[in-house]
Amino acid sequence: MMEFLNIYANCQLVHGANMSLLCDLQLHKFYHIPNDTFEVLQYLKQHSIQDCIAHFGEDNQEAIDSYIHFVVKKEMGFIDDRLLEQLIPIDFQWDRFTPVTNVILEYNERLNYANKFVGDLFDLNVQALEIRCYHTVQLDHLLPLVEMFNDKTLRVIKLILPYDGSISLNDLETVVKKNPRVKSIWIHDAPEHKVEKIFNDTVAVVSLARPINACTACGEISSSYFQSNMELFSESQHYNTCLNRKLSIDYNGYIRNCPSMEQHFGHMEEVELSAVLKDPLLKEYWGIRKDDIDTCRDCEFRHVCTDCRAYLEEPENRYSKPLKCGYSPYTNEWDVWSENPLKQAAMDHYGLRSLVK
Amino acid sequence: MGNKIALLMSRKILILSQAYLETTTDAVCQWLDYYQVPFLRLNGEDLFQWESLDAIPQNEDIAAVWYRRKVFQFPSKYSLKKEHTPTNYTLKRFLIDEFNGLHSLLFHTIDRQKWLNDPVIEDNLNKLHVLMLAKEYGLQIPFTEVVTRKTSVVALLEQHPELIVKPLGECIMVEDENDTKFKMLTVVVNASNLHRMPDQFFPSMVQEKVEKKYEVRAFYLDGAFYSMAIFSQNNQKTKDDFRNYDQERPNRTVPYQLPADVEGKLRKVMQELHFGTGSIDLMVDRHGAYYFLEVNPAGQFGMVSFPCNYYLEKKMAQVLSKAYLYEKEIHQ
Structure with a gap:
């Protein structure tokens, strides 16, 4: 009897220059696999296991069997007497019911956020807000801002706070209890790296040993940020996952696509939201996909990765690789990006040298 | 005339839902916002605030109705104090009927053709009838029977190696005195567990167990x-x-x-x-x-929409806005 390997549509193969990735978008896992495995699994999408062995040669039977065993063991597919044609591919369409899905706000105690621009913005059903505090802040000063969104449909607030020995986990728990939209808290410049859970283990408090004291700290590409899920994978097929439908209010109250981008669209006290959203310059980078970016287009991690268009390896080339990425899809090695001699000129261009000790 | 147009222009989509645990309704409402289609979300909980029958949405203000849910739970002040008494259950049932008596008035005040699903049929859906209907239209259904005696089950087990027992109505959650909840699930009946079955029992639906x-x-x-x-x-x-x-x-x-x-x-x-x-x-x-x-008919479609990336909340909003635009057109 002929046997076939049916691979579930939410387990996606992504080919890279030297290695590939098998992304389990349902279980949020991914597996780094050799390109040989990719070739075999790809072939099995059209052919029987017997044909596959004939095609790649009897010598490879053991290897082929082990690849199939791996897929079946991880429940990413099953063996059947046919390829089930009713198991149709996923349409990786992407859309959202709002022109702005995420907002980053660089908090400045001297600014008043209870203005028309911010009101209009969150009336658009924005989904997530990140409030970044670079400097020490009094929690009671910050709370009115967090509570401003109580009557909005905003779902998630992430707070980034500097380490402050006088703020206890209990204080943070009080904040979260009163404001259940706060789903995660990062503490930067902390004595040690650790992750704690509060509010019945539903909210993570992540302490980071490094400081986040300016927007220049952003844009780092790291495997710890990789995510294998439907939202990111589908958006990544069509848009820039870092900038698409994102908006920021920088430390001085200026509107930007992201705090690190050079272009601003006026001050929140002075501009109309509708005018900002109509400005074609805002959307200039939204359509730049990983598939369009040098090096990234050859990288197996491209659809589980974040991106950065603010700090580029070649500052004048908007399609160049993120400066703060140390991975090479050609050697499959991670290096410390800031030590790469080829990146020094770009680091000077962005004034990033002081950031890296 | 100006008044009349203004009035007709204000026709809305009516969404009957509940205030809590309804991310599907939330998402459809946000898509309608995005398409700038006016809607009124009436949660079952809102009925507890009505001051008069005038609060009920009027037929002429509504372009289409999507009936998703009745209510999550009654406000806590109407929960009954002494639990686990027989009267308590009767009272609960009474309050549900009272609530439904008001809620289902909507089925009659708003033209039936404006509803995505006929609400009266939806609220009185009969599982056996639907199975028979499906069979009538040529769909295969598992062998289905309603029995009251063990001897009938024994006879059926000669034709089908295993049977399952399912409620004719809806599954319920059973609570014990410590408030532990037990979920009702499909149970398999075969030769090995037949001895646990009484000779005579309440009319029960059995189906052949399909492998x-x-x-x-x-x-x-x-x-x-x-x-x-x-x-x-x-x-x-x-x-x-x-x-x-x-x-x-x-x-x-x-x-x-x-x-x-x-x-x-x-x-x-x-x-x-x-x-x-x-x-x-x-x-x-x-x-x-x-x-x-x-x-x-009121199926939770988020559990299909998200894993398959179907954007069903968006499609639902599009279907509702089509009804809204159609109504707007014919009345201008």
């Missing part, structure tokens, strides 16, 4: 089907009913295309029931045969 390869949940909307296959066969725990969710090894849920002839027959069943939308449960056996199981 399933996978299940299909098809969401129907405006004539189209958005189907999902549910693979649970590797997992002994969920073999009989995929609602026994397993957190560590969840069932695989992937997009699925039903054969055109199955879709055609299902479409006829939905039309016959006057349903514009609903979730349909099917089962596929080892030989690839399709068995119709049931229709759930």
Whole structure:
């Protein structure tokens, strides 16, 4: 009897220059696999296991069997007497019911956020807000801002706070209890790296040993940020996952696509939201996909990765690789990006040298 | 005349839902916002604030109705103090009937053709009737019988190696005195557990147990089907009913295309029931045969939409805005 390997549509193969990735978008896992495995699994999408062995040669039977065993063991597919044609591919369409899905706000105690621009913005059903505090802040000063969104449909607030020995986990728990939209808290410049859970283990408090004291700290590409899920994978097929439908209010109250981008669209006290959203310059980078970016287009991690268009390896080339990425899809090695001699000129261009000790 | 136009322009989509645990309704409302289609979301909880019957939405203000849910739970001040007494249950039942008496007035005040699903049929859906209807339209259904005696079950077990018992109505949650909740699930009856069955019992629905390869949940909307296959066969725990969710090894849920002839027959069943939308449960056996199981007109479609990336909340909003635009056009 002929046997076939049916691979579930939410387990996606992504080919890279030297290695590939098998992304389990349902279980949020991914597996780094050799390109040989990719070739075999790809072939099995059209052919029987017997044909596959004939095609790649009897010598490879053991290897082929082990690849199939791996897929079946991880429940990413099953063996059947046919390829089930009713198991149709996923349409990786992407859309959202709002022109702005995420907002980053660089908090400045001297600014008043209870203005028309911010009101209009969150009336658009924005989904997530990140409030970044670079400097020490009094929690009671910050709370009115967090509570401003109580009557909005905003779902998630992430707070980034500097380490402050006088703020206890209990204080943070009080904040979260009163404001259940706060789903995660990062503490930067902390004595040690650790992750704690509060509010019945539903909210993570992540302490980071490094400081986040300016927007220049952003844009780092790291495997710890990789995510294998439907939202990111589908958006990544069509848009820039870092900038698409994102908006920021920088430390001085200026509107930007992201705090690190050079272009601003006026001050929140002075501009109309509708005018900002109509400005074609805002959307200039939204359509730049990983598939369009040098090096990234050859990288197996491209659809589980974040991106950065603010700090580029070649500052004048908007399609160049993120400066703060140390991975090479050609050697499959991670290096410390800031030590790469080829990146020094770009680091000077962005004034990033002081950031890296 | 100016007044009349202004009045007609204000026609809205009416969404009947509940205030809590309704991310599906939330998402549809936000898509309607995005399309700038006016809507009124009436949660069952809102009825507890009504001051007069004048609060009920008026037929002329409503372009289309999507009836999603009645209410999550009554406000806590109306919960009964002494639990687990027989009267308590009667009182609970009474309050539910009282609530329904008011809520279902909407079925009569707003023209029936404006509803995505006929609400009266939806609220009185009979599982056996739907099964018979499906059979009438050429769909295969598992052998189904209602029995009251062990001897009948013994006879049936001669034709079918295993049977399952399912409620004729809805599954319920049973609470014990410590408030532990027990979920009612499908139970298998075979030669080995027959001895536990009394000789005579309350009328019960039994069905042949189909050796399933996978299940299909098809969401129907405006004539189209958005189907999902549910693979649970590797997992002994969920073999009989995929609602026994397993957190560590969840069932695989992937997009699925039903054969055109199955879709055609299902479409006829939905039309016959006057349903514009609903979730349909099917089962596929080892030989690839399709068995119709049931229709759930108020089905939770988030569990199909997200895993298959179907954007059903968006499609629902589009169907509702089509109704809104149509109404707007014919009245101007």
